Amino acid sequence: METQVVTGAFGFSGKYIARRLLKKNIIVKTLTNSVNRKNEFQNKIIVSPFHFDDADKMAAALEGASVLYNTYWVRFNHKNFHHSEAVDNTLKLFEAAKRAGVQRIVHTSITNPDKNSKLEYFSGKGILEEALIHSGISYAILRPAVLFGKEDILINNIAWMVRKFPVFGLFGDGNYRLQPIFVEDYADLAITEGEKKENTIVDAIGPESFTYRELVNVVSKIILGKKRLIFSMPDEIGYWMSKLVGVIKGDVLVTREEIKGLKGDLLYTTSPAAGKTKLTDWLIANKGTVGKEYANEIKRRKDRTISY
Numbered sequence: 001m002e003t004q005v006v007t008g009a010f011g012f013s014g015k016y017i018a019r020r021l022l023k024k025n026i027i028v029k030t031l032t033n034s035v036n037r038k039n040e041f042q043n044k045i046i047v048s049p050f051h052f053d054d055a056d057k058m059a060a061a062l063e064g065a066s067v068l069y070n071t072y073w074v075r076f077n078h079k080n081f082h083h084s085e086a087v088d089n090t091l092k093l094f095e096a097a098k099r100a101g102v103q104r105i106v107h108t109s110i111t112n113p114d115k116n117s118k119l120e121y122f123s124g125k126g127i128l129e130e131a132l133i134h135s136g137i138s139y140a141i142l143r144p145a146v147l148f149g150k151e152d153i154l155i156n157n158i159a160w161m162v163r164k165f166p167v168f169g170l171f172g173d174g175n176y177r178l179q180p181i182f183v184e185d186y187a188d189l190a191i192t193e194g195e196k197k198e199n200t201i202v203d204a205i206g207p208e209s210f211t212y213r214e215l216v217n218v219v220s221k222i223i224l225g226k227k228r229l230i231f232s233m234p235d236e237i238g239y240w241m242s243k244l245v246g247v248i249k250g251d252v253l254v255t256r257e258e259i260k261g262l263k264g265d266l267l268y269t270t271s272p273a274a275g276k277t278k279l280t281d282w283l284i285a286n287k288g289t290v291g292k293e294y295a296n297e298i299k300r301r302k303d304r305t306i307s308y
């Protein structure tokens with residue numbers, strides 16, 4: 001039987017990929033920072049830490065795998081984790097995969113990566129894409145803008161704020177765009193790309209595009225049955241307001257870099273849709289639950305036993 005590896009199978013996108021691999025009767029191994037995270041797989045998945053500090057152990061953990069699905073990344077710079085560390089660690093992962101004879105890597109990137117970007121999220125992803133392209137390993141690079149689904153953070157927390165507050169503040173005019181893809185569609189795409197041999201790069205975007213302003217309106221109309229009053233704020237005021245919410249929730253709601261990425265239209269492409277599920281349809285089907293609970297990024301990092 002074939003063995004394949006997915007990073008972060010107890011996290012968000014990795015879980016949906018792992019589910020599909022198991023359905024295909026593939027032996028699934030996960031590399032994770034959270035070996036004890038509560039998960040649905042019980043003993044159906046082989047679990048290993050990443051071993052970023054031990055190249056031999058990392059290569060051994062990948063030995064015998066035909067495909068590596070890599071989702072590993074850190075969302076923002078923080079006192080406990082940093083983009084540059086995620087770049088270094090991912091380079092080690094690619095190197096270990098090469099040593100272990102992994103035949104193909106399906107790598108999750110971001111829309112509009114650019115190694116020269118001033119935003120470390122996008123420059124880090126650009127550096128990693130270049131390294132993978134030159135690694136000699138067959139690759140599929142998937143570039144999602146935003147993933148949505150039960151465990152997502154961005155859209156869930158927009159819904160949470162819409163539920164909690166009578167008004168909604170935008171960073172500037174809110175006319176920057178996003179193209180969310182459903183996590184189930186994303187996982188389907190990852191598996192399809194994992195089965196190929198040729199090198200591919202795909203903008204992993206869904207069928208609907210929204211400006212941020214439209215997104216807030218759509219979410220509030222579907223969830224509350226009415227639009228929230230929206231107002232524009234200078235970025236710095238918006239940042240400090242979100243910081244206040246973050247302090248109350250023990251989280252980082254949004255970073256200055258993320259605001260710049262949004263406003264730079266970096267979550268938007270002109271590519272055709274790679275997913276078929278509309279966010280609006282999914283919101284209608286899930287309007288009773290989306291945003292009921294705040295989704296906390298930092299809590300997921302601090303408590304490595306809780307499920308997403």
Ligand SMILES: NC(=O)c1ccc[n+]([C@@H]2O[C@H](COP(=O)([O-])OP(=O)(O)OC[C@H]3O[C@@H](n4cnc5c(N)ncnc54)[C@H](OP(=O)(O)O)[C@@H]3O)[C@@H](O)[C@H]2O)c1
Binds near residue numbers: 010109
């Ligand atoms: N979610 C989105 O809306 C979105 C949008 C665009 C691109 N992406 C890209 O999609 C990929 C997967 O995203 P996801 O939302 O599915 O991620 P996730 O499941 O939350 O995390 C994926 C992996 O990264 C590890 N990780 C995340 N944050 C970390 C931190 N601060 N320190 C150490 N390890 C950390 C996780 O660790 P554990 O093993 O401990 O779980 C897991 O192995 C990422 O490459 C991301 O850049 C996501």
